[in-house]
Amino acid sequence: MNKQYQTIILGGGLSGLTVAHKLQLNNPGHRFCILESSGHTGGVIRTNHDQGYVTEVGPHGFLDNCQESKQILAETGLDRECVKAPLIDFVRYVYLNGKLNLIPQTPGKILRAPLIPWSAKLRVLAELWQPVLEGEPTVAKWINHRFGPALLPFLDAVYTGTYAGDFNKLTIDSVMPGVRALEKKHGSVLRGLFARMRQKKRQGGGDRKAKISMPAMTSFPSGMQRLPERLSESLTVGENLQLNTKVTSVQADDSGWQVMTNQGLFHAQNVVFALPINAALKILGQIDPALPEKSIPETWISTVVFGFENDVILPPGFGYLTPEREQRFTLGSLFSSNMFPGRAPQGHIVFETLVGGRRHPERLELDDKTLTRKAFEDVQKILQLTKAPAYTTVLRSGGGIPQLERNYPLLLAWREKFLSAHPGLQIVGFGWEGIGLNDMMKCASRAAERVLSSSANMQHGADLKGVYF
Numbered sequence: 001m002n003k004q005y006q007t008i009i010l011g012g013g014l015s016g017l018t019v020a021h022k023l024q025l026n027n028p029g030h031r032f033c034i035l036e037s038s039g040h041t042g043g044v045i046r047t048n049h050d051q052g053y054v055t056e057v058g059p060h061g062f063l064d065n066c067q068e069s070k071q072i073l074a075e076t077g078l079d080r081e082c083v084k085a086p087l088i089d090f091v092r093y094v095y096l097n098g099k100l101n102l103i104p105q106t107p108g109k110i111l112r113a114p115l116i117p118w119s120a121k122l123r124v125l126a127e128l129w130q131p132v133l134e135g136e137p138t139v140a141k142w143i144n145h146r147f148g149p150a151l152l153p154f155l156d157a158v159y160t161g162t163y164a165g166d167f168n169k170l171t172i173d174s175v176m177p178g179v180r181a182l183e184k185k186h187g188s189v190l191r192g193l194f195a196r197m198r199q200k201k202r203q204g205g206g207d208r209k210a211k212i213s214m215p216a217m218t219s220f221p222s223g224m225q226r227l228p229e230r231l232s233e234s235l236t237v238g239e240n241l242q243l244n245t246k247v248t249s250v251q252a253d254d255s256g257w258q259v260m261t262n263q264g265l266f267h268a269q270n271v272v273f274a275l276p277i278n279a280a281l282k283i284l285g286q287i288d289p290a291l292p293e294k295s296i297p298e299t300w301i302s303t304v305v306f307g308f309e310n311d312v313i314l315p316p317g318f319g320y321l322t323p324e325r326e327q328r329f330t331l332g333s334l335f336s337s338n339m340f341p342g343r344a345p346q347g348h349i350v351f352e353t354l355v356g357g358r359r360h361p362e363r364l365e366l367d368d369k370t371l372t373r374k375a376f377e378d379v380q381k382i383l384q385l386t387k388a389p390a391y392t393t394v395l396r397s398g399g400g401i402p403q404l405e406r407n408y409p410l411l412l413a414w415r416e417k418f419l420s421a422h423p424g425l426q427i428v429g430f431g432w433e434g435i436g437l438n439d440m441m442k443c444a445s446r447a448a449e450r451v452l453s454s455s456a457n458m459q460h461g462a463d464l465k466g467v468y469f
């Protein structure tokens, strides 16, 4: 076998598949190969089909507000297949003060809601005059300093829902670089947002009548696994996709780069790291011992699935999250049957409850039976269920969710320097520049662009992301 390629992609999860898709689409003659350590593509994306229930071991969906993801759906025809649950129609709840509270969908509406007292609302406005916190504050410390304590449980819920993280450990510079940049530039986030609005208006984008648009959660009728499956359709195992091929090191050689694996040596001019951040750091540390961090913290979650006959009525909407101060056993639940059709067999409904996360890894040590019992006791109270479930199962994801905590910006700065010193290398994947599916598709699309243009590493500024519950 000729193991010489123009580009080798390390990892066949969504990031690696996106790079491959873009290379094939934009330059069909480009010789590339994906090296994947497991026996399948898709990485942590996996849908469980059991007794008519369609549930997710990994991600449940992604918002349709990312240009690169929308483009991939259009290019693959998946835009005609996907199912959407618009946030504007699907309300969410935060479990606070012992009950489910409906959360208005935008920060502005949250402020106007009766859930927050007037004194706390005024404190939020005082953000305009708060000095900029130096250093690398945690999300909790930063929110408390800028907006006061009233918003803390809501932001706790947001970071539980996205990172399964602890907002007393995640840092604002790592998880919201765009907002932090705005704060530093204007001395206040609110002032920065007003300045952006004024600028948009000046540029003619300030149509007062324009409806505030909210994104939609996107999945597929057969579940999220459809996305990597579709992206894998154009690959040939043994040719441009090598399965069961674990990369152990990467070194410079005469032709560019040499990649060592348990299946032998591979050579290429370009190597794209599309591995989860800690797997990448292990290999990158061999190329540059000056790596500032050998690994970053990760956290795991498990899903307990509950199916009921459909005389059990779920509250309308997406689901709920539980901030830590409520001391619940579960992190929250997704009302899967409400969100997407066909998730439960005829005459049944299903919801998926999350357990574990950064604060409670010990709960994942419980066996399935105990985990299910404890999770059910918890949701029974929260959702006031009077019946036992008709179906339960526990789904344990092997994929650790990278936690963007202290020193993470240092790692990104190292990456920038490292990449300019090592042309031919690209670094994307789970935990680099974010953790969500949209982040992966965006970064991987840009990496493929850079490979094809062979330009030095084009820099993109930090995006200003919306906060959705």
Ligand SMILES: Cc1cc2nc3c(=O)[nH]c(=O)nc-3n(C[C@H](O)[C@H](O)[C@H](O)COP(=O)(O)OP(=O)(O)OC[C@H]3O[C@@H](n4cnc5c(N)ncnc54)[C@H](O)[C@@H]3O)c2cc1C
Pocket: 010, 011, 012, 013, 014, 015, 016, 035, 036, 037, 038, 040, 041, 042, 043, 044, 045, 057, 058, 059, 060, 061, 062, 245, 246, 247, 248, 274, 275, 276, 279, 301, 397, 399, 400, 401, 428, 429, 430, 431, 435, 436, 437, 438, 440
């Ligand atoms: C439980 C869970 C729930 C999530 N929920 C959501 C959600 O609802 N919405 C959302 O947007 N995001 C969610 N995410 C995040 C999302 O799943 C990830 O952003 C995305 O799937 C990461 O894709 P990736 O290809 O970068 O990494 P991975 O999926 O981890 O793929 C990396 C691949 O590299 C392979 N590999 C590792 N080491 C080597 C090696 N040495 N040699 C060769 N191959 C190797 C692995 O086998 C794997 O196939 C969730 C993640 C988890 C774990």
